[in-house]
Amino acid sequence: MKKKQQYPGGGADAWPHGAPLGGAPAGLGSWKRRVSLLPFLRFSLRDYGFCMATLLVFCLGSLFYQLSGGPPRFLLDLRQYLGNSTYLDDHGPPPSKVLPFPSQVVYNRVGKCGSRTVVLLLRILSEKHGFNLVTSDIHNKTRLTKNEQMELIKNISTAEQPYLFTRHVHFLNFSRFGGDQPVYINIIRDPVNRFLSNYFFRRFGDWRGEQNHMIRTPSMRQEERYLDINECILENYPECSNPRLFYIIPYFCGQHPRCREPGEWALERAKLNVNENFLLVGILEELEDVLLLLERFLPHYFKGVLSIYKDPERNTAREGTEAAGVGEGETGLLPSREPNAGLHPRTLGS
Numbered sequence: 247m248k249k250k251q252q253y254p255g256g257g258a259d260a261w262p263h264g265a266p267l268g269g270a271p272a273g274l275g276s277w278k279r280r281v282s283l284l285p286f287l288r289f290s291l292r293d294y295g296f297c298m299a300t301l302l303v304f305c306l307g308s309l310f311y312q313l314s315g316g317p318p319r320f321l322l323d324l325r326q327y328l329g330n331s332t333y334l335d336d337h338g339p340p341p342s343k344v345l346p347f348p349s350q351v352v353y354n355r356v357g358k359c360g361s362r363t364v365v366l367l368l369r370i371l372s373e374k375h376g377f378n379l380v381t382s383d384i385h386n387k388t389r390l391t392k393n394e395q396m397e398l399i400k401n402i403s404t405a406e407q408p409y410l411f412t413r414h415v416h417f418l419n420f421s422r423f424g425g426d427q428p429v430y431i432n433i434i435r436d437p438v439n440r441f442l443s444n445y446f447f448r449r450f451g452d453w454r455g456e457q458n459h460m461i462r463t464p465s466m467r468q469e470e471r472y473l474d475i476n477e478c479i480l481e482n483y484p485e486c487s488n489p490r491l492f493y494i495i496p497y498f499c500g501q502h503p504r505c506r507e508p509g510e511w512a513l514e515r516a517k518l519n520v521n522e523n524f525l526l527v528g529i530l531e532e533l534e535d536v537l538l539l540l541e542r543f544l545p546h547y548f549k550g551v552l553s554i555y556k557d558p559e560r561n562t563a564r565e566g567t568e569a570a571g572v573g574e575g576e577t578g579l580l581p582s583r584e585p586n587a588g589l590h591p592r593t594l595g596s
């Protein structure tokens with residue numbers, strides 16, 4: 247009832263017809279007059295009806311909002327296919343038995359989480375399956391201004407479908423700019439391992455190109471480059487006192503400035519986004535299982551990926567992961583060239 251008094255409606259007859267919302271604001275005079283004339287209870291039944299009507303409109307609006315926003319169609323279809331849909335289980339048609347096929351996939355890859363390996367695999371797969379692999383040369387720009395977001399989203403959206411776009415970039419909200427929200431995938435890893443991997447990568451590259459580290463940190467002094475990671479941590483060097491364990495979150499939270507402030511807000515939003523927009527967020531430590539799932543869920547892109555990954559002839563694809571997997575034992579001066587057998591037995595298997 248309060249609403250009604252706060253928003254006295256339009257013309258003189260708006261009140262008796264019970265449609266006060268949305269009209270032009272009434273003059274102060276008429277407002278006063280109405281209030282003083284109003285024996286509140288006399289109108290209670292009409293008011294009740296009005297409230298129910300408002301509530302109904304609100305519910306419909308909210309339902310419409312949920313239907314037009316929310317998870318992309320593909321993810322709902324896939325949940326339905328898998329027989330586990332939150333909403334459609336109760337209200338929708340019976341589960342379809344056709345695996346849905348998304349024609350827009352984005353892999354906004356997190357740095358030092360095995361993404362080079364996956365991109366190498368994707369190159370092979372895109373030739374094999376004929377999808378459009380769109381990669382970016384920009385590796386050091388994960389946050390974008392609003393205009394940059396718009397331009398990038400436009401660029402991605404005009405790519406020939408089916409496409410798989412990949413770049414180191416924080417989550418982009420396509421629907422915010424009127425685009426179709428694509429299906430997201432990503433791979434993360436134990437944050438401590440990621441920190442170790444990055445520590446050595448900045449200094450020595452990943453053994454792929456001899457000059458790799460020179461490009462990353464050309465001006466690093468030799469003492470710093472050869473600084474023992476134990477010393478770095480125990481002596482609280484800036485690089486090691488804040489190991490940037492939060493690094494992964496903005497990839498899932500998005501481009502909002504608060505996404506880059508370590509805290510609850512960013513974490514909650516990241517989790518929400520993972521639920522709504524990501525088909526899969528794999529764990530590097532279980533890469534083979536992740537590849538198997540991708541093969542099952544996105545066969546048009548990933549069919550046969552596991553056998554390519556395991557193929558000894560193509561062991562270039564695995565090198566990256568092994569090099570990136572600088573591990574628990576690797577606290578010495580130089581990362582060993584040996585595959586670190588202890589760390590990711592499943593990744594390194596066979």
Ligand SMILES: *[C@@H]1O[C@H](CO)[C@@H](O)[C@H](O)[C@H]1NC(C)=O
Nearest residue numbers: 325328329330331332335336
């Ligand atoms: C759906 O998934 C939830 C866990 O996310 C599980 O508890 C539930 O049993 C599943 N329902 C069906 C019908 O598979």
Ligand SMILES: *[C@@H]1O[C@H](CO)[C@@H](O)[C@H](O)[C@H]1NC(C)=O
Nearest residue numbers: 383384385386387388389461
């Ligand atoms: C990213 O790298 C390019 C060179 O590859 C450099 O010109 C540019 O300044 C870098 N940008 C940032 C934000 O580091």
Ligand SMILES: *[C@@H]1O[C@H](CO)[C@@H](O)[C@H](O)[C@H]1NC(C)=O
Nearest residue numbers: 394395397398399400401402
């Ligand atoms: C979008 O594409 C145009 C031309 O294809 C290119 O000039 C521009 O740099 C691209 N923008 C982004 C953000 O990739």
Ligand SMILES: *[C@@H]1O[C@H](CO)[C@@H](O)[C@H](O)[C@H]1NC(C)=O
Nearest residue numbers: 315419420421422423500519
């Ligand atoms: C994306 O944009 C839409 C439309 O502006 C908004 O409703 C939604 O909350 C946004 N999602 C995220 C995760 O920012």
